[in-house]
Amino acid sequence: MHSLLIVAHGSRRDSSNDEVRALTECLRQRAGARFARVSCAFLELAEPSIPDGIDALVEAGTRRVTVLPYFLSAGRHVATDIPEAVERKRRQYPSVHIELASYVGASEGMIDLLLGHAALSRGPAS
């Protein structure tokens, strides 16, 4: 059973956290057979935390987790905090395969996404 955990920063604004939860729900619906479970976790300021998010997936039977940082740049959180949290869980669950994907800002598809998004956002020619 392979699961996907989206990790966002977390915000004091509930609406921003709810936006991540809604995105996760869309991912869950679109994932099809690719991921048995799709959930989200937050580095800080919102629940569940990264450890709690991984615990819940493992308790549900996941033996393989892809952790995907929903960040646009490689700051300290991406470079240090999230890898450390993942490494602690790898030690706790040696039989679970926990992969850390690169942050979404580093995705090869980002350039095309931006160009497509900019094109869609155009109003009528003026």
Add this chain to the structure above:
Amino acid sequence: MHSLLIVAHGSRRDSSNDEVRALTECLRQRAGARFARVSCAFLELAEPSIPDGIDALVEAGTRRVTVLPYFLSAGRHVATDIPEAVERKRRQYPSVHIELASYVGASEGMIDLLLGHAALSRGPAS
């Protein structure tokens, strides 16, 4: 002449700002005929500012600018700060058409980007 301005938050870390500049360079190369110019600006902590970024495009002959917020969630910056900066420039340049795209996190393509990115990041099956 239609130009694209990517607006990022800006960081105290030069490497994060340079990452946005590198992304902008990739966009420039990939844009082809879609945008005559592609540049970036920062809300705070880095240069150029949003006003300076728009000024430079207008001075270069742009008569239409699409401003694309490179943000993942709709916090205050996306909801208020960037629209206000754009509105001030619209008043300053009434003959220039300045469009504000929605932030990239709201892009319809984000779900597929994340699923594709998660799939690519998978190690060998275990």
